[in-house]
Amino acid sequence: MKKIALTVILCTLITLSINAQSGCSKYYPMVEGASFQYTMYNKKGKTDGITDYKITNVTNSGGSTSATFDIKFTDDKGKDVFSTNYNINCSEDGIKIDYTSLFPSAMMKQYEDMGVEMDISGTDIQLPNDLSVGKELQDANVSVSMNMSGIKMKTTVDMINRKVEKKESITTPAGTFDCYLITETSTSKTMGATIETDNKLWLAEGIGMIKQESYKKNGNLMTRMELTKFSK
Template sequence: MEEGVSFQYTMSDRKGKPDGTTDYYVKDVSNSGGTTTATMNMKFTDKKGKEVMVSDFKFSCTGDGVKIDYNSLVPSQMMKQYTDMGMEMDISGTDIDIPNSLSVGQELKDANVTVNIKMTGMNMTMKVDQTNRKVEKKESVTTPAGTFDCYVLTENNVSETMGIKQNMTSKIWLAEGIGMVKQEMYNKNGNLSSHMELTKYNR
C-alpha cells in the first residue's frame, strides 16, 4: 500500500521449469473515509521474455482487512480486445476478502467473478468461484526474496467456460506487510500443477 513498491513472482510448471514472471508495481495510493485504495500495475512476461499482458487492478484496505476488486482483475487488454470486436462485457462478482487479523482454523468468505460476453448471435459466460477458504497453519518459508513468517491459506477453485468445468485447489502463503509470498496449485487428483513464488521485492 505504498507508492513505488514493486514485487516480482516467478512461475514454474509442475516439474519446476520456469514458466514466466509477473511484475507488480504500486502506481497510486489514495485515502478516503478511512479506506486506503492502491492501484497495482501488473505485467506478465512469458518464459521466452515476451511481454504477454499488462493490466491495472485495485486493492482497498480498511481497519478490518484487505479487499481485492474482482471487477478490475479482468485484464484490461482482454476487455479492449473484446470491445474492439464489437462484444459487450458484463462483469459481476464478490471481492476477495482477507481479514487483517488471521488465526489458524479461521474460515474466510467465498469469492467469485462472472463475465458475460455478448455478440450478435453468440453469448459466452466465464465463471470462477473460490470456496472453502480457510487458514490452515503458520509456517516460515524461504524464497529468493528472503525468509518470511506466513499464514497458509487453502481454497478450492472452480472455473467454468461454456459449460466446461475445471476443479483445482490452491495453497497461498501470506506474510504480514508483504502479501503473497508463494502459491501452489493442485489438480483434482491432488497433484501439483503449478508453483509461484516471490523472487524480488523492493520498497
C-alpha cells in the first residue's frame, strides 16, 4: 500500500507542481488565498478522486517568489487519503521547480520519524514564459530511494519528449479556456514495476493547468484530470 501511495503522490505532485506562479510567470497565479480543485476520472469516466490545494503563504525576495501549497486528496468514496504541503519557487523567466519539493517536507518528516532512510535526486522541472507552438521543453525526473528496516524501495518518475503541440479551446466544469497543449512521455518505476504513459497537459494563461490526460502506449485512455473549481 505504501508503495502504491508513494507512486500516486509523486505523479500527482509532479503534475500539480506545474501550477505554481505569479507575476514571475504569465501562465499561473501565485496569489495567497488562491485555490484550485481538480477531479480525477478513470478510463470509463467515473470519478477516481478529488485534489484540492490552496496557496497559504507567498513571499518575494531577490527577484524570485516562493509559495506554500496546502494539498488534500480525497478518494471516490469521499475519504481523505492524505493532506500535506510543499513549497514552490519561480523567477521572471518562468517556473523552475526544485525536484526535492516534489516530495513534501511533512511526508519526509513522517518517514524520518519512522526511522526510514531516504535519498532524493533528480532534475528540476522548467516551464518558461515564452511558450509557442513547436517549442521543445527540457526533460525532468525525480528519484526517491527508501530503506525501511532493511527493505529497500526505489521510485523514479521521468518526463521526456516534452513539447508544445498546439493552441486550442478547452471546456471543463470551471469554464472555457484558450490553452496551449503540452505533450510528454512519463515513465514511473517502483520495485521492478514500470508504467509508461503518454500525457497531454492543457495550460491557460493566468490560471495554469486546465486539463490533463494519460494514455497507454497503445493509445487507450487511462486517466483524465480537469479543473472543476478555481478562485483567486
